[in-house]
Amino acid sequence: MSGNASAGEPCGPGSTSESCAIPAGGDCDEATGCYASCLDAHQRSPALPSGAYTIDIDGPGGLDPVQVYCDMVTDGGGWTRFWWSLDDSGDVSLDPLGEDLWSCDPTGSRCFGKIPLEVRPADFMVKDVNEGHWAAWHFDETNPVSSAALGAMRNHELACALDTGVDWMPYATNDDSGEKWCGVGSEEGGCDSFQYQHDGSCIEWKTGGWGLELDGDGGCYAAALKVSVGQEAFLPECGGPDNNFLDDGPTDGDDRSGELYYR
Template sequence: MLGRRPAAGACCAAVVWLAAAPACTTKVRRFGEDGAGGGAGGATASAGEGGSTASGGGSTASGGGSTASGGPCDPGTQDGCYSGGRDTLNRGVCRGGVRTCDEDGNGYGPCVGEVLPASERCDTAEDEDCDGVVNQGCTYARCADVPPGQPSGVVLLDLDGTGPEPELPVYCDLTTDGGGWALVYNSVGSDAGATLPFWNIPYAERLATRGEPAISQNYYRGSLYFVGREYRDEIEDIEGTAKTVMRATAEGIDSATMKLLRPAHVSGNADIYVSQFLSGWSSQDRDADPDPGNCALQNQNVTQHYAQCWEYNLGADGDEPRDDGGWGPHLGTHLAERLGLASDDTRFTRVRRISRWTRW
């Protein structure tokens, strides 16, 4: 509710958020502090004789803040102000300012120092339109183009940069090893048993997307193999320690065999590189790995890159029986020990997470 102007003949005092009533003590508040700048009742000034009160008198609120009203005020007194919408104040970059009563006491000058909502920019990590979401609606060609300072999370990527192809929501790791990593797949251990069937990916869906892009959920986006050039595999053990276990490069992928083109080992465990990156791709209905048998069929229909057959598996246990309740990701315990990761005292230990990242 807007405040009332003082009664005729009443003298004026310094305002709090809105104009106040007859001669009292001066008190200045910043807008938005201790109730200043609120709605009706946000600040009151007691009157002299007669006992009347003015609740935010002598000023108008426009869009959730105060503006110069032309009403009477004490020269030189100041008041907090904000001319943007109330729901944007102190959100994102938006901040209130201060306005000063003119030397004749006729009204307030401009709101100095306020920062109002502006068009969202995609080259900063700021919320310029003050809607509570950083870079909303922005798209990038790769995770590495996201401006520094933005936290890791889901980003919209336009992989070919041509549009109007729908933007792809991709989870970007913006901190590890310089950032710029896009999540290719993520297998998350769970006693609920949902992980094992998730990785039964038929050949026809080898380049499709499964799940939602999140580091806490099972996720697969095969199309990223087309653009990826650097890769790293990351494993989080059952005690929560996460390590990069393998780094490699490639120049795309053969979409028929799912073999990576011109792969090269960069660092980390060579056995993981051979078994889970250099080798072909196997699903229960299409076997293109170098092993004589079908590794996917031998391991509970789990589709992934295999060699002899695996050093880690995204869904099946290597111990008999291969299905240990559908937990999901497992790592050979001999590798866990070599990598400094914890094990569950079986030959093929459960792990919390196996993730593959790429950047280009």
């Protein structure tokens, strides 16, 4: 899964190459250049496939280039993956945003990464890897839930924005499963709650441990995103681990591997 540029071929801004993404593992320097993001690569070469690419977020001379996975298909493509958990991790002792892209292996099973500080993303996407569902949001600085989510996922800021009364709704989703997570279905309502905490200070019945959540009420299940919220962190009323992506409950266990993207 990599770009198709041959070794030594000029790549990056200004290139006239038919395929100008540097393959994962390739070198990026002032001579060859690198794309700034998956969106940059997609806009310059729309036929590029999804896969692992090397990008240079702030250009030559700043941060090191980094290997990332790019989704070049979903909702028009150009998505950069910054977070993934493919092994059903629910360890509440781990900070769910405690890593960064430079410390992660894009072929590994887990990265609790963040959106780089140098990036000003327009869109956010959650993927339920098990069932192939996705939902996408536009970041909106006037929306308190969106602001809390971006502050946590990029700036590593703790957040407790519960029941704000202002919905942050996905602008697109392919989830036609009937599951009633926030943003779809009348039972849960809109996504008006976001929390990123390391103790029980945000949700009164949460007993401890890290939690990252985009939800409609801060209660059990039925959330767009819940991470590192294992059974030991909640009172027994939840009935089991609450670690889900675009999921309405604990019964099927099919929504516990997920990925997060920015664009």
